[in-house]
Amino acid sequence: MDLDRSSNFMTNRLLRLIALGVALLVSSPGVAKDSSPRKENVEKKVPSVEALERMVNQLDDRLYAVREKAQRELAEAGMPAVSVVDKAARADALEKSTRAVNILLQWSGGDDDELRFAALQRLSELESRPAEAKIARRILERFREQVAIKSLFESGAEIRRDPRLLVNTSFLALQVVFGPDAKTDAKILSAVAEVKAVTVVSFYSAKVAAEDLKMLDSAQQLQRIEFYGTKVSPASVARLRENLPKVAQVEVRNSAQLGIRGDITQNDGTIKFVLPGSAAEQAGLRANDVVTHVDGVEVKGFVHLTSLIAEHQAGDQAKLIVKRPNLAEPFELEVTFGRWGEKEESKSLTLQELRQRMPDDFHISNHRR
Numbered sequence: 001m002d003l004d005r006s007s008n009f010m011t012n013r014l015l016r017l018i019a020l021g022v023a024l025l026v027s028s029p030g031v032a033k034d035s036s037p038r039k040e041n042v043e044k045k046v047p048s049v050e051a052l053e054r055m056v057n058q059l060d061d062r063l064y065a066v067r068e069k070a071q072r073e074l075a076e077a078g079m080p081a082v083s084v085v086d087k088a089a090r091a092d093a094l095e096k097s098t099r100a101v102n103i104l105l106q107w108s109g110g111d112d113d114e115l116r117f118a119a120l121q122r123l124s125e126l127e128s129r130p131a132e133a134k135i136a137r138r139i140l141e142r143f144r145e146q147v148a149i150k151s152l153f154e155s156g157a158e159i160r161r162d163p164r165l166l167v168n169t170s171f172l173a174l175q176v177v178f179g180p181d182a183k184t185d186a187k188i189l190s191a192v193a194e195v196k197a198v199t200v201v202s203f204y205s206a207k208v209a210a211e212d213l214k215m216l217d218s219a220q221q222l223q224r225i226e227f228y229g230t231k232v233s234p235a236s237v238a239r240l241r242e243n244l245p246k247v248a249q250v251e252v253r254n255s256a257q258l259g260i261r262g263d264i265t266q267n268d269g270t271i272k273f274v275l276p277g278s279a280a281e282q283a284g285l286r287a288n289d290v291v292t293h294v295d296g297v298e299v300k301g302f303v304h305l306t307s308l309i310a311e312h313q314a315g316d317q318a319k320l321i322v323k324r325p326n327l328a329e330p331f332e333l334e335v336t337f338g339r340w341g342e343k344e345e346s347k348s349l350t351l352q353e354l355r356q357r358m359p360d361d362f363h364i365s366n367h368r369r
Helices: 003-020 049-060 064-077 079-089 094-108 113-124 130-154 186-194 210-218 234-243 279-283 302-310 351-357
Strands: 158-161 174-178 198-204 224-228 249-253 290-294 317-323 331-336
Touching: 049 064, 049 079, 049 094, 064 079, 064 094, 079 094, 079 113, 094 113, 094 130, 113 130, 130 158, 130 186, 186 210, 210 234, 234 249, 279 331, 290 302
Parallel strands: 174 198, 198 224, 224 249
Antiparallel strands: 158 174, 290 317, 317 331
16 A cells, blocks of 8 residues: 555545534533443453554565554553554554554544544644644544533533524523532533633622632633622632633622613613513513612612612512603512522523534534444
């Protein structure tokens, strides 16, 4: 097999791998792990370094059967063989390097996530195989995003459409919401940076350490960060503003939620929407009501109204003066504020829905080689 034919062969293998796709790590919406029966794990004997080196040397043995056996055994060895196979893939010997690359390709389409990642990483760095390396880098980027999405779902976070965008927009922008029960450690927050469609991160009564919060510094795609009822230091807020140039606002407020939406450009407290089951609905507020005062303070716009609400904690009470269309006189309502995260502002996406809505560049068929 000459060099050009070998390169074309390997490129075609990788192109077929992309066509088949790297499977999403979870095949059912909302299910983190496969619940199907599994065979009992059988402990596999780890080959010695000497044995692995011998197999690698046999990849270009003069006997075809020996070459085939060595390739099969190296592939079966898995993670312990990654380094020696990677070294063989960079060798000058065409037969040895081709078989080693084939092993990496086999691993990159397998079921072992750690091995898949390692194989894709090695393939992406092969300078002697530029075509294969380029394709592997594309697959690796998608794979990393899939791993990050799985991590976010498993953390207990909710993933929603960015509420600032119109529902019918073709541009996919996502909001990740960490509630009081969600994990917010360094690994989880670093996953936010891997999902390029995430534009908003919200912490609703969540607990997050200042040191872990630094993991968001690499999420350069973020446009807004919310801390509602979540303790965060002024130093952390300042660092996020400095390190994330696309973030237009880092908003910090108390935990109170009324459950209304309005037009931020209006100079009064007109309510456009009342969230079902929210404190606003329970108090009797309706769409098109105009809140003119909160605890005696005149409302000068919808943004001002939200800032007055933000001064309260969940469970606090406040008196509102409300104007309602077709009523001649304003009236008073007493509200007891709810907590951010208790009522969904928008529907949380399932993994299946998210996979279907992602751009074509990130569509990965649910099929394993």
